[in-house]
Amino acid sequence: MEIKAGRLVEPCSTRITLTGAWRTFVPVVDHKKCIKCNLCEIYCPEGCIHQVQSNDVKTLRAYAYTPEQIADLPKDETVFIPDLNYCKGCSVCAHECPRRAIEMVLEEK
Amino acid sequence: MEKSLLAPGHRACAGCAMPTTIKLVLDAAGPNTIVVSPTGCLEVTTTPFPESAWCVPWIHSLFENAAAVASGVEVMLKRRCKDANVIVIGGDGSTLDIGMGSNSGMFERGHKVLYVCYDNEAYMNTGVQRSGSTPFCANTTTTPSGKISLGNPRPKKDMPAIAVAHRVPYVATASVAYPVDLRRKVKKALQVSGPSYIQVNAPCITGWTFDAGTMVEIARLAVETGLWPLVEWENGVVGQVKKVTRPKPVDEYLKLQGRYRHLFKMPDGGEMLKQIQAIADANIAKYRLVD
DSSP: OOOOOOOOOOTTGGGGSOGGGGOSEEEEEOTTTOOOOOHHHHHOTTOOEEEEETTOHHHHHHTTOOHHHHHTSOTTOEEEEEOTTTOOOOOHHHHHOTTOOEEEEEOOO | OOSOSBOSOOOOOTTOSHHHHHHHHHHHHOSSEEEEEOSSHHHHHHOOTTOOOBSSOEEEOOSSOHHHHHHHHHHHHHHTTOOOEEEEEEEHIIIIIITHHHHHHHHHHTOOOEEEEEEOSSBTTTTSBOOTTOOTTOOOSSSOBSSSOBSOOSOOOOHHHHHHHTTOSEEEEEETTOHHHHHHHHHHHHHSSSOEEEEEEOOOHHHHTOOTTOHHHHHHHHHHHTSSOOEEEETTEEEEEOOOSSOOOHHHHHTTOGGGGGGGTSTTHHHHHHHHHHHHHHHHHHTTOOO
């Protein structure tokens, strides 16, 4: 009997599955309240909260932010924002934020 | 943590503690790591064929033999004079029940492998059946609460003590709510020349049934009530212990979870709450959690 070797797949390849589609509520960060403690980044089960420069339009567009949302960000600042392609809307970040700077908002698609 | 070694797009439930645990373990271990996993939520959610969320080499074989596979990996690395961290990450079902024999073998043979158990206290992947790690009075599908039962009748198996009895040089308990502590313990375990074992309390939103977002709060309450003491054993001796300044009553931890809801409704529930409080008090006394 021929024994077939196990299956090999590409590393990090779940990136092709955009789990953001699971979401009902979306975390919205109040960047004025944020003290950049990075607890949201640490606790996020998806690992999809990132530190981004607010003028880095290319990255923000890749994280599924609209030009209007990008225009609303504070100018030339490091901001903590979720990658909306993957955020499942679990609200752990909103719950753990020590400054309550993250609000879960019902998302209409 | 800009570049996590666990990619997003994995299929774990929203609000699951397990991916956060893996993220922290990989963050502490770094990219020069080989991970072996037994069957469980972790295997199913991170590697839906033909995808993988792992950015480090990762192997799955069976439910019961992750420790044996890791032993082989470690021996082969030694043979080829290569150096890498070998880590097993598995759930409580495979660690405490199904893979117990191969874990025992790995510990006893002294392979330089770190075994991390993310403990969600039941077989969550198959539908919340009781495991050896299910705590006293928890409601699961195989220990349902009702007229003749108040949930799981047996206390939790003390796996760290079993590891200590194998003379594992470094054993620790950790919690997803204490990320700095968890990272430090992983780094310390990887410095040890023999096997090491870390059991991480990882709340399960589906099996424990709690509100979305309270995952970290629940894990923190487990520590603050004394039900999940954060302890290290170095060469069998209790080392650093996370002190709890003012232990909270266990009710605060239990009432947030659907799996204990019956204790607050049924007439005999109060007596059970006292017994659970006694478990916490015993931990507090045993590990001197309060100064």
